[in-house]
Amino acid sequence: DQQVKQNSPSLSVQEGRISILNCDYTNSMFDYFLWYKKYPAEGPTFLISISSIKDKNEDGRFTVFLNKSAKHLSLHIVPSQPGDSAVYFCAASAEYGNKLVFGAGTILRVKS
Amino acid sequence: NAGVMQNPRHLVRRRGQEARLRCSPMKGHSHVYWYRQLPEEGLKFMVYLQKENIIDESGMPKERFSAEFPKEGPSILRIQQVVRGDSAAYFCASSRDRGNYGYTFGSGTRLTVV
Numbered sequence: 001d002q003q004v005k006q007n008s009p010s011l012s013v014q015e016g017r018i019s020i021l022n023c024d025y026t027n028s029m030f031d032y033f034l035w036y037k038k039y040p041a042e043g044p045t046f047l048i049s050i051s052s053i054k055d056k057n058e059d060g061r062f063t064v065f066l067n068k069s070a071k072h073l074s075l076h077i078v079p080s081q082p083g084d085s086a087v088y089f090c091a092a093s094a095e096y097g098n099k100l101v102f103g104a105g106t107i108l109r110v111k112s
Numbered sequence: 113n114a115g116v117m118q119n120p121r122h123l124v125r126r127r128g129q130e131a132r133l134r135c136s137p138m139k140g141h142s143h144v145y146w147y148r149q150l151p152e153e154g155l156k157f158m159v160y161l162q163k164e165n166i167i168d169e170s171g172m173p174k175e176r177f178s179a180e181f182p183k184e185g186p187s188i189l190r191i192q193q194v195v196r197g198d199s200a201a202y203f204c205a206s207s208r209d210r211g212n213y214g215y216t217f218g219s220g221t222r223l224t225v226v
Contacts, residue, residue, distance in 0.1 A: 006154075034214065043116070043203050043217030043219045044155070049214060089154055089155065098160060098167075098168055099168060100155075101157070102155040104153055
């Protein structure tokens, strides 16, 4: 039962262009969403988050959009840089201070 | 301020042996979470602990797996009688407060069962 889905296993983008990573969820009880970035042989690193009471959150080059009616969120990276090449995980939580449910991840490759 | 420290980084065990994975949270963090990542999959929640207490173990397999976070020392994830299907990367994360979702992950322990 995959409650958080990242349907694109990989994405390739030219340096300087926009990267858009997508995530869908099925559990309407989710009220907090996060994006993590992971390099090989390292742990995930928190990137950006959004509460269900908002539809957009921005932090520098990273913006997360939440569409609750569609149960969809996306991460926009503008402009993309080669150092952004990593695996990006979408995660969600329905329980305050408790566990996160992760998607399977999307491999982003930014070509210079 | 050191991050979340996990050791060992790599662990090889034969089927039937025990595996012990250690996690030292960041200084000042009293909440610890364990996640497992199987090949080609996302991270799956296993257990959430505070000092001396298991808060949520809903993701732990019913048998062979246990976790603790004693008053002193690191959190330990223990897997008894390992099987090939236990081969995975095990990540620990810590946070200062409950509800702080941007918690910090360690670099993980990669367990290989041969």
